Amino acid sequence: MSVHEHQPHPVKLVIEDDYRRNRLTVFFRLILVIPHVIWFFLFTVWIILMSIPNWVISLFTGKPPRWFHDLMCAYVRYQAHLNAYFSLVGNPYPGFAGEEGEYPIDIELPAEPSKQPRWTIFFRIFLAIPALIVSGVGLTAGGGQAYGRSRRRSFSTGSGSLAAVCGFLGWFASLALGRMPKGLRDAGAWSIGYTAQTSAYLLLVTDRYPNADPTEMLAGVERPPRHPVRVVGDPYDLRRSRLTVFFRLLLTLPHVVWLLLWTIPAFFAAIAQWFVTLFRGTPAASLHRFLTRFVRYRLHVYAYLFLVANPFPGFGGAEGTYPLDLEVAAPERQNRWKTFFRIFLVIPAFVVDAALGASLYAAAFLTWFYALARGAAPWGLRNLSAYALRYDAQVQSYALLLTDRYPHASPLEGEDEPAE
Amino acid sequence: MTRQRVAGVALLAPFAAAWAVAAWLLWRSSLPAYHLPRLSETALFPPRVLAEAQHFSSVERLLWLGGTLTQLAVLGVYSRFGIRWMRESAAGPVGTGMLLGMIGFALVWVAELPFAVLDAWCQRHNGLSASYAEATVGNWLALGSAFVALCVALGIAMNLARVRWIGDHWWLPAAPLFVGIRTLLAFVAPWLLGGRAFNAPYVAKLEAIEHVHVPVRVISGLGEPNAFATGLGASRRVFLWQPIVEPPFTPRLDSFVLAHELGHLAHNHIWKSIGWYALIIVPLAFLLSRVARRRGGMGAPEAIPLVILTYVVLWLAAQPLQAVVSRHMEAEADWSALRATRDPAAGRALFERFAAVVKEDPSPPTWDYVFLEDHPTLLQRIEMTQYWKG
Numbered sequence: 001m002s003v004h005e006h007q008p009h010p011v012k013l014v015i016e017d018d019y020r021r022n023r024l025t026v027f028f029r030l031i032l033v034i035p036h037v038i039w040f041f042l043f044t045v046w047i048i049l050m051s052i053p054n055w056v057i058s059l060f061t062g063k064p065p066r067w068f069h070d071l072m073c074a075y076v077r078y079q080a081h082l083n084a085y086f087s088l089v090g091n092p093y094p095g096f097a098g099e100e101g102e103y104p105i106d107i108e109l110p111a112e113p114s115k116q117p118r119w120t121i122f123f124r125i126f127l128a129i130p131a132l133i134v135s136g137v138g139l140t141a142g143g144g145q146a147y148g149r150s151r152r153r154s155f156s157t158g159s160g161s162l163a164a165v166c167g168f169l170g171w172f173a174s175l176a177l178g179r180m181p182k183g184l185r186d187a188g189a190w191s192i193g194y195t196a197q198t199s200a201y202l203l204l205v206t207d208r209y210p211n212a213d214p215t216e217m218l219a220g221v222e223r224p225p226r227h228p229v230r231v232v233g234d235p236y237d238l239r240r241s242r243l244t245v246f247f248r249l250l251l252t253l254p255h256v257v258w259l260l261l262w263t264i265p266a267f268f269a270a271i272a273q274w275f276v277t278l279f280r281g282t283p284a285a286s287l288h289r290f291l292t293r294f295v296r297y298r299l300h301v302y303a304y305l306f307l308v309a310n311p312f313p314g315f316g317g318a319e320g321t322y323p324l325d326l327e328v329a330a331p332e333r334q335n336r337w338k339t340f341f342r343i344f345l346v347i348p349a350f351v352v353d354a355a356l357g358a359s360l361y362a363a364a365f366l367t368w369f370y371a372l373a374r375g376a377a378p379w380g381l382r383n384l385s386a387y388a389l390r391y392d393a394q395v396q397s398y399a400l401l402l403t404d405r406y407p408h409a410s411p412l413e414g415e416d417e418p419a420e
Numbered sequence: 421m422t423r424q425r426v427a428g429v430a431l432l433a434p435f436a437a438a439w440a441v442a443a444w445l446l447w448r449s450s451l452p453a454y455h456l457p458r459l460s461e462t463a464l465f466p467p468r469v470l471a472e473a474q475h476f477s478s479v480e481r482l483l484w485l486g487g488t489l490t491q492l493a494v495l496g497v498y499s500r501f502g503i504r505w506m507r508e509s510a511a512g513p514v515g516t517g518m519l520l521g522m523i524g525f526a527l528v529w530v531a532e533l534p535f536a537v538l539d540a541w542c543q544r545h546n547g548l549s550a551s552y553a554e555a556t557v558g559n560w561l562a563l564g565s566a567f568v569a570l571c572v573a574l575g576i577a578m579n580l581a582r583v584r585w586i587g588d589h590w591w592l593p594a595a596p597l598f599v600g601i602r603t604l605l606a607f608v609a610p611w612l613l614g615g616r617a618f619n620a621p622y623v624a625k626l627e628a629i630e631h632v633h634v635p636v637r638v639i640s641g642l643g644e645p646n647a648f649a650t651g652l653g654a655s656r657r658v659f660l661w662q663p664i665v666e667p668p669f670t671p672r673l674d675s676f677v678l679a680h681e682l683g684h685l686a687h688n689h690i691w692k693s694i695g696w697y698a699l700i701i702v703p704l705a706f707l708l709s710r711v712a713r714r715r716g717g718m719g720a721p722e723a724i725p726l727v728i729l730t731y732v733v734l735w736l737a738a739q740p741l742q743a744v745v746s747r748h749m750e751a752e753a754d755w756s757a758l759r760a761t762r763d764p765a766a767g768r769a770l771f772e773r774f775a776a777v778v779k780e781d782p783s784p785p786t787w788d789y790v791f792l793e794d795h796p797t798l799l800q801r802i803e804m805t806q807y808w809k810g
Contacts, residue, residue, distance in 0.1 A: 241508045244519075247526040253564050254518060254571035311510035312519040322510050 009211050009221075011076075011200045012108040013193030015221055019185060021091050021174040029086070029171070032093065036082050039096050040117050047075050051203060058121050063205045069113035072203040074098035080107045080196045087167030088180055089188040105189060107196045109205055116207035124202060125311065130366045131198045131210040134359065134381070161355035163191040166409070169348050182224055183409030187352070190411050193217045212363070212380035214411030226414030228329035228405055229397040231390040233309070235383055237323050240310050240371040248307065248368070255301045258315055266294040270400045277339045277401050288331040291400045293317040296326040299393050306364040307377055308385040324386065326393055334404035346399045349407045353395045360388040387411045425484060448696045448744075449752045450687060454743055456803035461782045464802060469776045476546045477781035478722050481788055482544070484804045486495070487535040494531045495729040502725030509721075518571045525570055529563065549643030551764040573598065574724065581718035590718050598705070600697045603652070606690055607795035608650035608747075610659075615639040618660055622675040629760040630682040638662055644776060645669060647677050649684040656685055667740045668773060676757050676766040683756025689749045696745050704734050739791050746794035754796070754804055764805035771801045 025032060054068040064072070078098030084090035084105035094103050120127060166188035173181050194217065197210035211217070215235075244251060273287045297317025303309040303324040313322050338345060363381040370378050394407035408414075461470060461593055509516040536555040545551035557563075576597055580590035615637030627633050634656040645664040651657045656680040684690070708718070711730045715723035758764055774780050775798055781788075782798035787809055789797065796804070 241505065243505065247523065249517065250526055250564070250567055251522050253567045254522075257568050303770065311508055312515060314511040314515045321512075400668050 003144045005402055009197060009216065010110045010206045010208055011193075011197045011210075013080075013189060014106040014108050014217070015104065015189055016106075017090055017104040017177045017180075017185065017189075019182060021088065021178060021180050023175055023178055026088065026171060026174045027092070027261075029032060029088065033082075033086050036085070036094070036096070040079070040082055043075060043078065047203070054204060055121065055124070058116065058204050059118060062121075062287055063111045063115045069110075069205065071202070072205050073100075073109045076109060076196050076199045076203065076205060077103075077107050079199060080105060080192050083163065083192045083195065084189070087163045087188045087192070088170040088174055089163075089166070089185055089192060092182075097343070098190065105192060107193070107200075107408075109200060114206070116204065120207050121204060127209075128198065128202045131201065133366060134362050134384070135195050135198045135210070142402070161358045162352075163188050163242040165352055165355040166191070169351065181409075183415050184352075184405075186218060186221060186224075186410035186412060189221070190217050192215050210380075212378075212384040215383060215413075216380075218410075218412055221412060223412045223415045224408050224410045227341055227394060227408050228332075229295075229394045229403060229404045229407075230327045230414060231322035231324060231393060232327055233386065235379075235386070236378060237310070237384065238360070238376045238382060240307065240375060242372055242375055244310070244312070245307060245368060245371045248305065251312065252301065252305045255304070255313065255315070259298060259301050262294055262297065266291060266400070269294075273401045274339065274342070278336060279336055281336060282333050283401055285331055288402060291402055292326075295328070295393055295396045295400065295402065298396065299324065299326045299389055302360075302389055302392070303386075306360055306385050306389070307367040307371060308382060308389060322388070328397060328402055332403070334401070338404045339401065342399065345406075346395065349395045349398060349409075352409050353392050356391050357386040360385055363388075427628055439703075442695070442699055446692050446699070447748065449748065451748075451752050451755055452806055454798060454804075457806050459799060459803050459806060461799050465556055465772065465782060470782070472546065473775045473779045473781050476779035477784060477788075479542050480539070481784075481792070482522035483539050484536050484792065487532045490531045490535065491732065492529050492729075492736075494527050494730055495524060495725075498527060499729040501727040503722050506721055511721060513582065513721050514575060516723045517578045518574050520721055520724040521570050521574045521728055524725055525567060549778065560573075572601070577718050581709075581712075586707050587719075588713060588717055589718070591702070591709045595698070595702045595705045595711075598701050599694065602697055603694055605657050606650065606694060607652045610655045610657040613637075613639065613650075613657070613659060615659055618665070620671060620674065620678075622671070623678065626675060626679050626682055626760055630686040630756065631680065632682045632685045634658060634682075634685060636660065645774075646797075647681050649681040650690060651685075654691055656690075658682060658685070659778070669770075670775065672763065672766045673770045673773065676761050676763060676770050679757035679760040680753045683760070684749065686756060687726055687749075687752055689753070692749065696742070700738050700741070704731070704738070707734060743791065743794050747796050749793045751800075751804065754801055755808070758805065758808040764809045767805040768802050771798045771805075774798055781800065 003154065050068060050071060051336070054064050054072070057068070058064045074097060076098070077100060078094070078096070081090065081094035081098065081103045085092075085094050090103060090105040092104065100106065100109075168183040170180050170184045170188070173179075173184065194210055194212060197208075200206050201208070201210055269287050269290055273283050273291065276284045276287065294317060296319065297313075297315070300309075300313035300317060300322045303315050303322070304311075309322065309324045311323065319325065319327075363385045367377050367381050367385070370376075390413075391407055391409060397403050398405070398407055465473075502520055502524060505520060506516055509519045510521065533556055537552060540550040540552050540555035577590055577594050580586050580594050581588070583590075588591065618636040618638045623636055634651070636658045640661050640662040642661040643663065644661060646661045647659060647664055649656070649658045658678060659676070660677065660681075663669075664677060669677075708727055708730055712718040712720075712723040712727050715726055717723060718727065739757060754767070758767060761767075775782050780798055782802075784793060795801075
């Protein structure tokens with residue numbers, strides 16, 4: 001059993017959001033957020049100044065003073081509230097002081113400062129770099145890039161792509177529906193949670209390293225309905241062969257070539273399937289099988305390339321042959337309108353997919369070093385990558401007419417998955 | 421002698437005869453029976469140029485020796501322990517074989533990296549253009565292509581070996597397939613190389629003399645003065661590397677270089693190279709099939725580390741044969757260039773310049789000549805110009 005099951009992270013994301021969004025405040029969100037941006041800038045400068053004595057005192061005493069701890073907690077919470085409001089993960093206008101329990105997207109932090117190993121305090125800014133990379137590349141709120149040019153601030157307001165994309169797409173959806181789609185909300189919330197954990201670690205609120213595992217981050221959130229395209233695999237399968245990790249790029253080359261070759265018939269098969277589905281209302285079973293194999297093979301290759309799985313995959317995309325596998329439901333009747341406009345409908349999903357792809361690259365980059373050192377993949381990054389691959393497989397399946405169910409951006413698996 | 425062995429020898433005899441006849445047909449050339457005059461390298465090259473070239477070449481030889489021994493050592497160890505990485509595969513027997521093959525290649529690549537870096541250092545130290553990035557990871561496209569080629573070769577051999585009625589006789593259909601792929605690559609490669617057109621006034625004249633009309637192109641971004649002819653049929657091309665069309669190489673010397681490359685095409689050397697490849701690959705594949713049987717046959721991934729080692733050893737063993745064939749073709753191309761340009765002085769100046777510019781030893785030791793030299797030595801080439809002059 002993993003240590004993660006026994007010791008929950010001390011920095012927790014608390015979600016009490018009901019998805020409803022006020023269209024008026026959504027429409028003017030960029031303007032409404034301006035006072036907060038100014039205040040956040042000032043707050044950040046203050047935190048930078050205070051973090052220096054906090055670091056020095058903590059180094060001597062082994063734990064941060066109470067006053068500093070509370071200040072840093074308030075900052076982490078405020079940052080989360082603001083990010084949530086900006087990226088439409090939260091609806092109400094947030095307060096300016098990072099009050100606890102006052103916002104539907106909140107961060108639960110340790111009430112008391114705790115003892116921390118002095119060497120981790122000393123090297124904290126260096127130790128935080130991998131988390132900052134993940135946070136900066138894929139997880140933090142895109143609104144952060146407008147907040148100024150402070151060097152230190154980059155840890156909390158990197159130009160992350162995922163939350164930015166969720167906010168951007170959520171803006172249109174919220175205006176149209178008056179609700180934030182669950183998938184985008186969950187993805188955005190998770191990015192905010194990870195940013196909060198990173199900030200808390202950097203500001204000495206806790207010595208527990210940020211955990212990128214989306215399932216643990218959103219533990220209290222209701223699961224989305226089951227999607228017909230699912231990724232199955234053992235999340236505890238973390239062993240990695242150091243030798244094959246070291247040469248992973250080279251070893252994947254034949255698969256990349258084969259995948260490129262396979263893409264050509266898959267492209268024409270998808271066109272044929274489009275006509276069949278449009279006229280019959282149901283995809284052709286043979287083309288469905290072929291395209292399913294293609295998407296599954298793609299998943300196997302990506303899982304190998306991005307270190308989400310250990311063994312060298314086969315070249316056939318056969319079901320049940322790889323530790324990270326794809327389950328696709330049998331062909332079902334599809335809505336003709338959705339089929340006709342599929343190429344346009346899939347565009348937003350491709351945008352989210354690209355944002356998640358950035359996280360995937362960052363996670364693979366970090367996993368490479370970790371796996372070489374430890375002979376295992378880190379739990380959190382492995383599950384982050386698995387989430388990115390699952391979404392990618394759903395996008396591909398939607399684009400290739402394997403299903404007409406839209407890809408679900410939520411990091412959580414479908415409802416009838418056994419809880420981890 | 422068992423009946424099976426007698427049958428084997430009976431089969432081998434006509435095969436060996438056919439091999440010899442084919443080799444004789446491929447060996448035939450337009451070269452006259454000649455006796456090169458003996459020239460002294462000290463009389464031809466300035467002492468400083470000679471000393472530098474000999475020193476540089478000796479270091480290069482040592483590096484080659486070190487790299488080759490390291491390669492053999494790594495593959496030797498890998499052939500013993502490589503199968504432990506079978507558990508890192510979920511790809512079935514053929515995919516697992518590919519993985520084992522690639523890991524072996526990757527280990528060799530890493531083990532040879534220090535020699536590549538030393539080689540780059542040595543070249544830079546001697547005033548030649550070489551980059552450390554190029555020596556290590558800069559040539560990633562070639563490295564990646566080698567990995568893919570290895571997988572294709574293993575995929576063909578293993579899949580054939582796994583066909584019940586082919587089994588250990590996989591080499592019979594595999595060898596023609598390898599030759600076919602080699603031919604296809606020779607046909608396609610020129611179109612992938614690019615380059616800009618080279619329109620010197622002497623091109624058309626030389627093409628008319630050699631009865632070869634092909635595009636001549638210049639490739640930039642390469643540090644060494646060199647040229648090569650490639651392609652089959654419609655894809656035939658001559659490629660000049662940028663440094664050879666720049667000073668200190670003059671148009672007169674370049675015309676000799678071009679005539680040499682056109683000579684390769686005029687005498688069908690690309691086709692002949694493919695023919696020689698076929699003559700080598702057939703017995704080589706046969707021997708590999710024999711070795712693979714010790715570990716369950718070519719269809720079993722367990723055999724791959726040993727097969728890779730054997731392949732490298734056999735290829736090294738065949739190197740003298742390949743070198744002598746290559747030298748023979750190069751000599752014919754030199755002869756063709758002399759006939760086309762009627763300018764032995766240009767040929768001599770060109771070869772003298774090579775010693776100074778690329779630090780090539782005009783007269784290397786015998787073992788180097790036998791194993792590594794795929795061109796006649798600079799001294800032999802100058803001697804040929806002297807012989808042609810009369």
